[in-house]
Amino acid sequence: MEEMNHTITIYQDDAPIYDIYIREDLHDLANALYGLKIENRKLFIVTESTVASYYLEALKEALRPLGRFVHAYVFPAGEQNKNLDIVRGIYTFLIEQKADRNDVIFALGGGVTGDLAGYTAATYLRGIRFVQMPTSLLAMVDSSIGGKTGVDFDSYKNMVGAFHQPSAVYMNLSSLLTLNERQYLSGFAEVIKHGLLCDAPLYAWMKENREALLARDLPVLQEMITRSCLDKKAIVEKDPKEKGDRALLNLGHTIGHAVEKCKDFTLLHGECVAIGTVAAAYLSWKREMITKEEYLEIKDTFANYHLPVNVSGLSSQEILSASKSDKKMDGGHVKFILLEEIGHAVIRRDVEDAELLSAIDSILVE
DSSP states (O other): OOOOOOEEEEETTEEEEEEEEEEEESSSSSTTTTTOTTTTTTEEEEEHHHHHHHHHHHHHHTTTTSSSSSEEEEOOOOOOOOSSSHHHHHHHHHHHHOTTTOOOEEESSSSHHHHHHHHHHHHHHOEEEEEEESSSSSSIIIIIIIOOOEEEEETTEEEEEEEOOEEEEEEGGGGGGOOOHHHHHHHHHHHHHHHHOOOHHHHHHHHHHHEEEEEEOHHHHHHHHHHHHHHHHHHHHHHSSSSSSSGGGTTHHHHHHHHHHHHOOOOHHHHHHHHHHHHHHHHHHHHHHOOOOHHHHHHHOOOTOOOOOOOEEHHHHHHHHHHSSTTTEOOOEEOEEEEETTTEEEEEEEOHHHHHHHHTTTTTEE
16 A cells, blocks of 8 residues: 655744644654654543544554553543533543643544543643544544634533644544444545635545545545645634634534534534535525536535435524524624635625525425
8 A cells, every 4th residue: 555644734923833644554653743752741542432442552552652651531432422521521530640731632533532632631731732633534634633622512512612732633544444434424524615615626526536535545535635634724824713714614514513403413513514515505506606506516516425415304493593502603693604616615794594594494304
């Protein structure tokens, strides 16, 4: 197999702040993290139960040459556990292990783990270092990059959080081979979204390489992940704390998050992003920003990756109401992302409820 050895550096104010390592497995981890000077520090792995059964021991083994002690905190898998109770458990664990500011947390898992561990790292002792170790496709191309951390509060998604940049991101591509099919497919929603909002060539490439990607061809996946990470890098470097154009990454998320909440998190995040992006494309068509043919093609692209493009069992008013509790509200108005053309998204604050309802109706089925 062709060696997968790509490294992307994230900058802030023209200074490098961390590297993203895209590797075939864990063989290069010690070398990649050497510059962090973590020898003789305590290293804490935070992971969830399903991922732990596959990768916890392998990561412990890979870290032993680096750290004086390697400890692990395992919490139950599932979005419902992305909450402050789990964070409290991790705080207690760190305190009992006498973790100090020079120690390091490793977030081993998907987006739930990365957000939880990252938020814990941001707030424990007012901030300690952490390394993102994403094991899901969705986390590799999206949540592990950019320093957003957070937890759900009651039924409100990511309502409590902090910006806290990782010290490094290390992607073990082989972990994609053990993802269940639904989790694997969910990650493609964020890549297609990146193509639609800022990278038309990537969007076209996704359509051309569908069979290889669905078959989990690792060299092809490596190209896709690298391209998608470069797209996110370009956006988060310009707007690290979402004061402006970083909000474009929320394409599909206003309605998507509302659907996710209304379905009580029985749909995966990527599945909801697909549904929400199709709704945003519908509204973009109705505003004559893209053509009907482009809207239908977007719908087909998600469907061809076996992602849902509609949802049942909900009312349009229910979804609309949930969208108004989203943290992306701005002065009482929904900050909605639309497509001006394929590969170029724009932020709109003038989307009225009637338009939102029509977009929501377009993704509802009996």
